[in-house]
Amino acid sequence: LSLHDALPIYKWFLYPSAGMAWISEDFTTWKRAKMNLYDIGYAPTIMKHRGLFYLNASDSNLSVMYVSKTPVGPWREVGPVLGPDGKIPKGYWDPMFFSDDDERVYLYYGCGGPAIKGMEMDPGRPNIAVGEPKRMFGYDPGHEWERFGDFNEDPSQSWVEGAWMFKNKGKYYLTYCAPGTQYATYGMGCYVSKSPLGPFKYQKVNPILRRTGGLVRGPGHGCIVRGPNNTVWAFYTCLRCYYHVFERRIGFDPAGFDADGNLFVRTA
DSSP states (O other), rough: HHHHSSOOOOOEEEEEEEEOOOOESSOOOOEEEEOSSSSOEEEEEEETTTTTEEEEESSTTTTEEEEEEEEEEEEEEEEEOOOSSSSSSSSSOOOOEOOOTSOEEEEEEEESEEEEEEEEOOOSSBBBSEEEEEEEEOOTSSSGGGGGTSSSSSSTTOEEEEEEEEEEEEEEEEEEESOTTTTTEEEEEEEEOOOOOOOOOEESSSOSEOOOOOOOOOOOEEEEEEOOGOEEEEEEEOOOSSTTTTOOOEEEEEEEEEEEEEEEEEOO
């Protein structure tokens, strides 16, 4: 057998807004998986937890969570995502569910508001909160790349959104995006903590992914994932805006950690 034949086959599962899901074994050929779900809302998120897969999205039929034994279904409804007051959390957009090594579950969310929020969920019923929502971090006009506009010219506002949690060597890396998905200035930043609910500190290397010119512009609102041989990858959306102001495409590039433990992406 050649070395290639001896290596295990890795499958990548991609869940974009509108038209889930896509599968690849080589990063080149992507085939659509026929699921009993097609479009459950913008910015889908999936979590593997206790051998099951949980799927949710922004405004997914009143924040309904779905569960399956496989990454591509069949999916069944678990119920709506509810905060400690029994209601859908205020500002519930761009959710991300994270199952930690100890099987405790955390939810991160926020889109267009002043902050990214997080709260602990019930490991047995991940759609039900067991803790109050906490502010992880918010828009900082001192971070020039977060300022609103085509040239980051408006410090009065920003869309801080698209949270994603990635754990590496005991540290929690919470990535986010700003200032708006319609701008070439859109990029991805990172805060770091020793705890899944903070306190979080702005990473020294920031933004971790940004490109305002060229064919691939405005990379952001994606995820950081591990690949074969302990590699790290950043998936992201990038600017298109041909048919619609929010129209985007999907890209991916290698990511990693420097000698000081800072998360970075080489380029878009």
